[in-house]
Amino acid sequence: MIDLRLLRDDPDLVRASQRARGDDESAVDRLLAADTERRAAVHRADDLRAAQKAASQSVKKATPEERPAVLERAKALAAEVKVAEEEARVADEALRAAHMSIANVVAPEVPPGGEDDSVTLRTVGEVPTYDFPVRDHLEIGTALGAIDMERGAKVSGSRFYFLTGPGALLEFALAQLAITRAVAAGFTPVVAPALVRPEAMAATGFLTEHDEEVYRVERDDLYLVGTSEVPIAAMHGDEVLDLSAGPKRYAGWSACFRREAGSYGKDTKGIIRVHWFDKVELFSFCAPEDAAAEHLRLLQFEEEFLQALELPYRVVDIAAGDLGTSASRKYDLEAWFPTQGTYRELTSTSDCTTFQARRLGIRSRDADGKPQTVATLNGTACAIARTIACLLEFHQRADGSVHVPVALRPWLGGHAVLTPGMSLAPSA
RNA sequence: GGAGGCUUCGCCUAGUCCGGUCUAUGGCGCCGCACUGCUAAUGCGGUUUGGGUUUUGGCCCAUCCCGGGUUCAAAUCCCGGAGCCUCCGCCA
Structure with a gap:
């Protein structure tokens, strides 16, 4: 509001x-x-x-x-x-x-117009040329024994998957890397409930804006969240926060569930678009006057995370017409997917100013001690399934093995390369 | 799943049986003033939040977990819901 x-x-x-x-x-x-x-x-x-x-x-x-x-x-x-x-x-x-019925007031710097009017602010890292036929992440993941899509479908239906062996380890490695870096950057780690009451869903706007996307558990009148932004934003609902020591920053881990209604035919292969994935989400509550600076801070974290994964990416300043209802400004970070020959969204960060907090009733005290609505910001630290897809594709080699970014090795037994059939036990 | 207790203005608390003077008691904390070599102590005053209005002094309305109801009138009575606690049962 x-x-x-x-x-x-x-x-x-x-x-x-x-x-x-x-x-x-x-x-x-x-x-x-x-x-x-x-x-x-x-x-x-x-x-x-x-x-x-x-x-x-x-x-x-x-x-x-x-x-x-x-x-x-x-x-x-x-x-x-x-x-x-x-x-x-x-x-x-x-x-x-x-x-x-009125969406958040867009920041003056936001490019006007629709999807095609978004502006690439910068491109970071080199896009390599592969001197062999590139394989998509599903082929590579299947060969590695990292992704089992067929059995995912057998057990749960389309857009479900099993992560096995190196895939399962990659999930934990990415979660660990994201959480570790977030804690170092001053975020409080949170493990958030993925099942919430209708009030939490409504207060964060997901029942009106993304109603078709949401799974309901009707029997118990609960909803499966599509992002831990929901439980974390609602966590401080109707509270007056003490922000005198600066923004309250959280890094929330949770499973995320999306019905993907209306995306038939889009990204049907592999784990780029799935009904369930795990994610580490950044969330900040701060004074309204600090929101723009906090937004850049989240963006910087996300950029450094992709750099740690040794992935080239570009930063896109999303045009007004493509902003979510609560966002006044949004940056997408898109990483290179060689089989698609393009950059695809891996993370994003939105400044919701006071729009979301007003509905949630989240306030803090201003310099005069008067209550004022806080600003909220969110950003992806790591959406794990899609990140695994990108890593497998981007770091693939001619022989079907996959290079492991240095930052992930501590959680992957020290291995520098993933090879089909390899032992996952720590290397000497 | 069953039984019982509880929820009051930052925190604690009185009030609820028996409706009106509750315009909500007291303590702690906090802010201001006075007293005081300084500090402490003491005294006096102030201290929920939201909305409306305003000659910026104020004034009005709502707010006792939430939503309904009864009544001229509800913190108080009735119905529904939520949360917390205790015990029993079940359970990874």
């Missing part, structure tokens, strides 16, 4: 944001009107309630003779209050609906 004060003070800023996103500008005027109407309705109800309260107090003080008349007036007022309250409730609901 956007800041209504900002809307009242500078509606043109919000209109410009809507324009940049390709969203409906008139929604701004509908919200302004709903805001005015709600305030009028609340004012009427409050005044009536004050009168009714006074009347109610006078019932007790009334003499027996006056009592019937006083009671009569109080009753009449009570009925009026009931009507006015209902009107206020309706106005409030209308405001809420209008409020929800």
Whole structure:
């Protein structure tokens, strides 16, 4: 939800944001009107309630003779209050609906336009030429005994997989590397629940924006999260955080579940797009004025992580029309997939400013000790399945073996290369 | 799964049986002032949050876990829900 004060003070800023996103500008005027109407309705109800309260107090003080008349007036007022309250409730609901229909105000630096208007800020690392026919990650992973897609389908259906042998070790190695680096960078490690109540899902916006993407456990009225952003954001819901020592930073590990409705035919092969994967997610709560700097910090972490994996990548400044509802700015980090001959999103980071925290009721104290809504930011440290896919493809060699980035070796028995049929026991 | 207890303005707590003076008690903490060589102690005052309004002094409304209901009037009575704790059962 956007800041209504900002809307009242500078509606043109919000209109410009809507324009940049390709969203409906008139929604701004509908919200302004709903805001005015709600305030009028609340004012009427409050005044009536004050009168009714006074009347109610006078019932007790009334003499027996006056009592019937006083009671009569109080009753009449009570009925009026009931009507006015209902009107206020309706106005409030209308405001809420209008409020929800407007996405976060985009940062002024964001490129306007749609998907094709996103801007590559920089490209880091060399894209090598492979002097042999490159194989995709599924071929390599299957040959290594790292990925078993067929049995994944047998047990759970399409877009499910088993990670076995070196694949399973890679999962833990990536998780360890991500968490270790995050802790070193000041993030508090968190193991978060992957099953949450409807409130947590709704408060983070996933029931409205990504409703089709979400798995429900109807029997228990719980939802499987698509990212640990959900439990971590909701973790501090309705709290006043102490940010006097700086942002609160978390690195959350959890399983992630996505129905991938509407992505039939997209990335059907391998583990690039799957119904379940594990992920280490970065999440920061900070003062609104620190959000832009914090965003760059998350971006830097993500870049350094890809560098540690020895992967070339590019940083894309996502255009307004392609931003999520809560994001005011978003960077995608895309790494090179040789079989696709292109960069594909491996991680991303979004600055949600106060948009998400307003709905979640997460505040901190400003310099004057007044509560203010915090800013929230999220970023991928490592989406494990897709990262494994990229590593296998990018670091493949002509003989079907795969180079292991130095940073991962401590968790892979010290091995520098993964070879089909190799022993996974630590090398001497 | 069964039985019971509990949830009050940062923390602790009184109030709930028996509806109105609860405009919520007291303590701790915190802020200000006074006193005081300094500190401590003491005294006095202030200290939930959100909304509305404002001549920026204030004023009004809501807020006692959440949502309904009864009533002129609900922290208090009734119904539904959530969370925490204890015990029993089951369980990796």
